[in-house]
């Protein structure tokens with residue numbers, strides 16, 4: 695996908711980043727977690743990914759909505775905004791998708807298929823585990839879900855902000871281009887190994903993280919009574935941390 699867009703730009707054609715970036719980060723995460731097994735050029739596979747991407751978008755949308763029942767303790771038993779059936783429905787669909795993935799991987803493992811991906815690693819650590827808990831199928835599905843939901847929109851939104859800033863600051867854009875040309879030569883695609891040498895690019899990425907926090911508010915819940923900054927926090931109190939003000 696990166697190569698395709700690179701060629702597009704070389705021909706002077708425009709690229710719609712708002713569409714391209716989420717697709718790119720979703721493909722990267724699918725590649726990372728499923729080792730391309732669920733993303734290749736086969737039409738059926740692309741369709742499957744598109745359907746799953748729709749589930750992810752719905753899940754992220756639901757997570758981002760404000761739910762008064764989560765924050766006002768006496769409203770907890772009431773699902774005032776009817777989120778519960780929507781949440782259950784989407785989780786059930788994702789669960790079926792993950793079941794199929796685990797099932798396919800378990801079959802591959804039995805047949806000793808060579809290629810190993812993140813799911814294979816999780817499945818093998820569920821068998822050999824030095825820790826005091828079992829990495830059962832439900833936990834594995836939770837980890838996969840975390841990777842896919844956390845690693846897609848965060849990436850694409852940050853890249854979109856960085857590029858928007860650079861378009862509005864041509865001098866900085868030019869400095870990055872000069873650094874890229876100097877370090878890697880002209881017409882090359884950046885590889886992971888090149889990153890340590892690209893100091894200015896790294897600084898721009900860090901500045902983008904600071905200026906445009908993609909998840910400005912995060913909610914945590916303490917498991918036991920504790921003290922934070924001199925305040926007593928009771929167990930199970932939801933704490934909303936404002937990352938945007940910390941930067």
Ligand code: HEM
Pocket residue numbers: 840841844845846848849852908909912913937
């Ligand atoms: C620009 C990119 C990213 C940003 C800005 C970002 C930001 C964040 C933030 C703010 C949190 C919440 C931390 C907390 O609750 O204390 C988080 C959690 C997490 N992120 Fe990222 N992230 C990014 C990319 C990724 C990627 C690529 C992955 C996967 C490979 C990932 C996986 C996770 C996971 C698994 C969690 C924990 C989720 C949970 O506890 O429910 N993130 N990320």
